Amino acid sequence: MKKTVMFIGLCGIAALTGCQGANDTARNDIYPESGNTINVNDQRADIYNQPKANYSEDFGYVRHQKSPVQGENLSNQHYASINREKVADIIGKYCTEVPHVDDVSTLVTDQEVLIVYDTDTENPQATAEQVQKMAESVVPSWFNIYTSDDTHLRDYVESYATMDSDSTSTHSGIEKLINEMEKSGYNNSGKPEEPTSNENNM
Template sequence: MQKRLIAAALLGTALLTACGTNNKNVAESPGIYKHSGNTINKQNDEDLYNPEKVNTQSEKEKEFGFVRQVKSPVPNKNVNFNQDNAMNREKVAKSISNILVTIPNVHDASVLVTDEEVLVAYRTDAKDKKDRFEVADQVKKTAMSVVPRWFHVYVTDDTSLRQDVKNIAYMDSNSQNKEETIKGLVKRMLSRSPQGRKVNDGENPNGEVINKHKNKAEDQDEYRERMDNGNL
């Protein structure tokens, strides 16, 4: 009897060990999640999620997007944001403009995405002050929903400023007088067009910080507050 109990215990231990090793192999398998800091995308590893490959192309468009990123075990090996995660500003501008023209009373929209601002010039048939305010609020919120939260968004329904927005598109992050050119256009946009409601109690309609504890960089970006104080 005692020999049988010992044999059963040894067999159980062997099974548990095998199971643990199996789970470890699955978790660390390069075919699932690499420990090199690589990303696994659902569509890149379809065998894991769709072994029967039954989805057609139209069905794929309805799928959820899934990504798992595993932290690299190599110390100080950071993600290269410039190459891997740099935002394609033209694609972002296109995405924003595509959504904007679906808004009632917005018939076309020119969108410029810079280092930290989104400038939108749009044409609307809204005429009175209240309607213009509501359209501006929708346009502003739409742009904010697409870009990273720290971007500031400025809008105008003055179609004469559309060319000014387009002119800045020929500049880039290294262009001389970039800041002054953008600043001048933002000033005209703020003075000629409504900007909608403030984002929250700590941010004005353009997403600029309005508390007294802002740092120098934030202060330089707050065109609205500087203009109101006569410093723009």
């Protein structure tokens, strides 16, 4: 009986020692489990940290090397995706800060931003340009941004909320929606449609 108790006790001590050794190894590791970022101080300043509340005033800094291990190829890990719903949320909130804009519906796809808003502005062109700039401040420059103050299109925009880039007929449907939005008098640059050559000759 005593031998059994002693054996169990020795196993427990060995397990604790092993865990402590693993923790020490992880603590002293030059390259922690963080892709190809390098940990240079205890604050982990150059490793991406998950956002926390009340940290909006902090600067962002991350240092990357081609690879911390010679010969290792990490290029397939260098591509990130964005949370399109979060982007749409940010754009919508920004747009409600525009004077005379009260109700905003925003759809973000893989390459477009569609914004339908309700406004009582007396200068629709200026309002459209401000809404456009709000979206431009959030997404990369290669996104096409379309705005419309025709609130009848809101339901069509919302109908794509549960779809994704792989949904059947999504792209053709969005193209039709964009065509309808452009009939509001503003193109994707937030400026009035240019008159056609026939109109110029009239």
